[in-house]
Amino acid sequence: MSVEPRATLDHLVRPAVARISPYVPAETMAELCAASGLTPAEIIKLDANENVYGSSPAVARALAAQGSYHIYPDPEQTETRAAVARYLGVPAANVLLGNGSDELIHLLTLVYLDSGDEVIDFTPSFAMYPIYSGLMGARMVCLPRDDAFALDPEAGLRAVSDRTKIIFVANPNNPTGTFTPREAILRLLESGRIVVVDEAYAEFAPDSLVRDVLRYDNLVVLRSFSKWAALAGVRAGAIVAQEHVLAHFWKIKSPFNLTVPAMLAVQAALDDLAYLQNTVERVKRERERLASLLHQIDYLRVYPSAGNFLYVEVTRGSAARLRARLVQRGISVRHFAAPERIVQGLRITVGTPEHTDRLVAALRDLSPE
Numbered sequence: 001m002s003v004e005p006r007a008t009l010d011h012l013v014r015p016a017v018a019r020i021s022p023y024v025p026a027e028t029m030a031e032l033c034a035a036s037g038l039t040p041a042e043i044i045k046l047d048a049n050e051n052v053y054g055s056s057p058a059v060a061r062a063l064a065a066q067g068s069y070h071i072y073p074d075p076e077q078t079e080t081r082a083a084v085a086r087y088l089g090v091p092a093a094n095v096l097l098g099n100g101s102d103e104l105i106h107l108l109t110l111v112y113l114d115s116g117d118e119v120i121d122f123t124p125s126f127a128m129y130p131i132y133s134g135l136m137g138a139r140m141v142c143l144p145r146d147d148a149f150a151l152d153p154e155a156g157l158r159a160v161s162d163r164t165k166i167i168f169v170a171n172p173n174n175p176t177g178t179f180t181p182r183e184a185i186l187r188l189l190e191s192g193r194i195v196v197v198d199e200a201y202a203e204f205a206p207d208s209l210v211r212d213v214l215r216y217d218n219l220v221v222l223r224s225f226s227k228w229a230a231l232a233g234v235r236a237g238a239i240v241a242q243e244h245v246l247a248h249f250w251k252i253k254s255p256f257n258l259t260v261p262a263m264l265a266v267q268a269a270l271d272d273l274a275y276l277q278n279t280v281e282r283v284k285r286e287r288e289r290l291a292s293l294l295h296q297i298d299y300l301r302v303y304p305s306a307g308n309f310l311y312v313e314v315t316r317g318s319a320a321r322l323r324a325r326l327v328q329r330g331i332s333v334r335h336f337a338a339p340e341r342i343v344q345g346l347r348i349t350v351g352t353p354e355h356t357d358r359l360v361a362a363l364r365d366l367s368p369e
């Protein structure tokens with residue numbers, strides 16, 4: 001048997017993997033420092049919807065108190081699941097925790113999708129849905145959102161075929177912040193397909209469908225501890241669904257997917273709810289102040305947001321260039337090179353009042369080109 005040189009190993013890669021366009025994350029702090037010539041302390045990072053207030057001090061105390069990590073975590077996540085379920089107001093049997101909600105999106109595609117199956121996505125939306133679905137060889141049926149980025153549930157129902165398995169709705173939507181009212185989602189449930197309501201930003205929004213999973217067996221809700229609980233670096237998310245749905249997830253999840261530090265951090269955070277609710281309120285207040293200041297900038301169109309970020313469209317000049325010039329001034333916001341619909345957009349995480357003031361001053365000063 002002749003052995004191919006390494007350069008040709010690519011022919012061994014699954015076609016579904018070869019076809020994937022990689023997820024482009026926000027730049028790292030090191031990259032931002034290199035681009036701006038500034039130090040980390042001088043840079044305002046408003047590009048990844050992180051919570052600028054940080055996690056509860058109780059989290060640091062809980063992690064410091066855990067001296068050693070030589071024992072595997074509880075694969076059934078019993079204590080942490082009970083705490084999360086109490087917080088969400090559902091039985092623990094309806095909750096499974098993951099290494100960020102990203103892992104749970106991946107598990108959803110592993111449970112439901114075969115090659116040739118279809119997934120409905122209301123675009124623009126979260127970039128990981130097509131990546132994980134594409135890995136399974138599934139076909140994305142992308143239904144464009146309207147001018148206000150609202151989705152049309154009737155178009156969703158019309159797009160359902162024999163091959164449709166999953167309908168994804170990020171609510172609030174990333175990157176646009178759009179909130180979809182519950183009636184629209186209840187309508188989509190009539191499809192009989194798995195309707196995934198990704199509520200990564202639910203704590204900043206007016207409503208959640210998390211308790212509705214008890215009534216609808218095809219409703220799956222995802223929650224994240226990255227944003228409101230400021231645990232993005234820890235990695236913890238929850239999938240909430242009926243027990244018979246979760247049974248398949250229990251079979252295939254890796255046994256120790258939720259690490260001991262993640263369990264400790266989530267439990268400590270939930271024990272200090274007052275701290276977290278206070279930071280959520282501060283973010284929501286600042287979101288409204290930031291929106292009203294950005295409204296006054298004549299080359300920006302600001303969209304309503306129910307998340308911890310705002311989506312703005314740059315109506316004169318190039319959004320990519322504006323973003324690069326903000327980086328020069330030590331302010332990083334998110335720009336997307338694709339899809340076409342959002343290349344003139346910027347997604348701005350809500351920061352502290354000081355962050356808002358620096359950002360708005362820079363935007364007033366920079367004339368678009």
Ligand SMILES: Cc1ncc(COP(=O)(O)O)c(C=O)c1O
Binds near residue numbers: 049099
């Ligand atoms: C809509 C949406 N879903 C899921 C995630 C993934 O979050 P996590 O950090 O819990 O993996 C994100 C992160 O930005 C998101 O915006």
